[in-house]
Amino acid sequence: MTLFGMENAQILSRANNLLHTNKRSDTIRAYNDFKNLYLRSIMNNDKELKVNALLGIIKSGKKLHIDTSRYAYEYHQALRKLRKEQSKRTKKHSNNIEIASISYLKLAYINENEIVLDFNNHIKKAQIRHFTIFDDKKHSYKYVFDISHAVLNRSYKLKSPDIKRIRLAQYKQNTIRLVVETNKKIKLKYRRENDSLVVVTPLQKEENKNIEIISKYTIAPKRLDRNKTIVIDPGHGGKDPGAIGYRNYHEKDVVLQIGLKLKNILKSRGYKVYMTRQGDYFIKLSKRTQYANRRSADIFISIHANAVSKKQANDVYGIETYFLAKSRTQRAKNVAEKENSADLSDMDFYGKKSFLDTLSSHNIVASNKLAIDLQRGVLGVLTQKYKDVSDGGVREGPFWVLVGAQMPSVLVEVGFITNPKEASRLVNPRYQKSLATGLANGIERYFLNN
Ligand SMILES: [Zn+2]
Known part of the structure; x- marks a missing residue:
């Protein structure tokens, strides 16, 4: 019995249970679990897990109104392959068990x-x-x-x-x-x-x-290891203001303020913390992860604020966390395009087409986990203190700033700087501190479980 196999089965079971609650937050968790399992199934060439994970992605995705047509196609292909394989086995053992019914x-x-x-x-x-x-x-x-x-x-x-x-x-x-x-x-x-x-x-x-x-849950108490190095990357800076939003607020200023608060909280908890920038100056995207690699960081967190056009500014708000993967949704592509555009020269540096092939599966899975913990951490703190905090969920996207990181890395969009209400919060030091506390809690949860 491999621990890995057991974990997969448990995650699958949990995700399937979460699907039945009809709570949006549960569905998001289920969706993320299924995504995670899908990645694992590819890593381990586990066809049965792949079918179950894809089915879960489709079911939960439908509930969340996410376009899952690509997964649906893959699901039918994977199911056909699995059936073929199992019918071969069935002939040998004359076992008549319906496939994929667990x-x-x-x-x-x-x-x-x-x-x-x-x-x-x-x-x-x-x-x-x-x-x-x-x-x-x-x-x-x-x-x-x-x-x-x-x-x-x-x-x-x-x-x-x-x-x-x-x-x-x-x-x-x-x-x-x-x-x-x-x-x-x-x-x-x-x-x-x-x-x-x-x-x-x-x-x-x-x-x-x-x-x-x-009968009880047997979760062994774990001790938190704070001997970790974290690199915080406040987005943009200098000549690159990032998004400019409500009341002319600049993304580069807001994310630096939040980043500095996060640094202080993490340091006070005993972590080793570095920042890619501590002032208002420009850094190339590729330099940011290189910096983290040089310091052998355990995790890399890039902080950004989101933006939409004036027309949508009043309606669109919420917190989203991204990890680097081949993006399938147009939404993620749009956000990535915005965040990537500051430094086009980096795209040549990595070779635009091939960079995604260099992603390590291990890092994708770990980054996905980190993203989930950060998102939960932030929402956990903010929803206690503020009304109308919107959970934009964990998403995957092709972000250049995360390319080349040799450690789990995520990009947090702390909110929409174009939304009057959210922008006013984002520049408020108290809100910034709550946000940073939530991020720190998420980081601790990640280290506790990984
Ligand atoms: Zn940004």
Whole structure:
């Protein structure tokens, strides 16, 4: 069992659960999870994961009104490939399991002498493989149930006084394994009942009937490692003002003020922090990531403010976080175009067409995670203190400033400097501090989990 496989299955299960809540923030989280899994499926050439991830992207994307037509095309292709492969396998094993239908374990519990696994759908006979491993010398008798095409979304600790040990785990990517271990041979039966698998152990004496159930999330407490280097990159500067918005506010000024506040907060928490610029001067895009690479930064955060035309200025506002990837949406392309235009010479430096091929998959996944944590961190702080804070979500885009970074790197659009309300907030030191605190919290969360 690989940890990686288990993680994928858990993320998939979580994302699918998030899809059912109908809360927009959950759908965004699900969408990001599916995107993440999609990248992993490509990295690991995991066709089954790819199909499930793409299906999730399409479902969640539809809810979010995101154009997923490209993914839909890819989904149908991936599904066809997977079916072909599985039909080859099916012929070998004469197993008739419907492809891409995964059973999610909703709940596991002990009811008297029964171990009950509740799934979200009907468990087919072909999904269950039962065998035993007996070791008479060690007095160890293991009754094993492998449930294929099934996924756990949390871990369970099941205890029954009559049974030495019950283990339930994600054994392989799509196989749950239940092991019932006893000191003596027992007659164990099982049955499928609606959406459940019920394993029945022999009835014990009356006095042994007090049943103890312990089930909890097993998340080991982690210690936060603050021995990290962060490079903050306030966008634009000098001759390049960035976007000019409401009341002639300049993007380059706002993002520098926020960047400096973020630096102070992170330093006070014990991190090593560098800034690509601390004043109002121009730096080439390529120099910014080179700077971060030279300092062996653990993460790179570019801070920007967004803008739209005067016509839309009153209607468009919100916070967005981008990570570097081949962008599929026109929206991301528009934002990227704006942020990239300051320094056209850099495009020759990297070779416009080939730069995306040099992206490392590892960095994309890590950057995606960082982007999600930053976005959550910022919204977590701002929504507590301010009304009408808009979550623009995590997006991917082809940003030159992130190209060449050898560490997870993201670009935060802290708001629309063209929107009167948001612009007034963005120049307000108190709002800037809240924003910076949110970013710092997001960074800490990222380091805690990675
Ligand atoms: Zn910018």
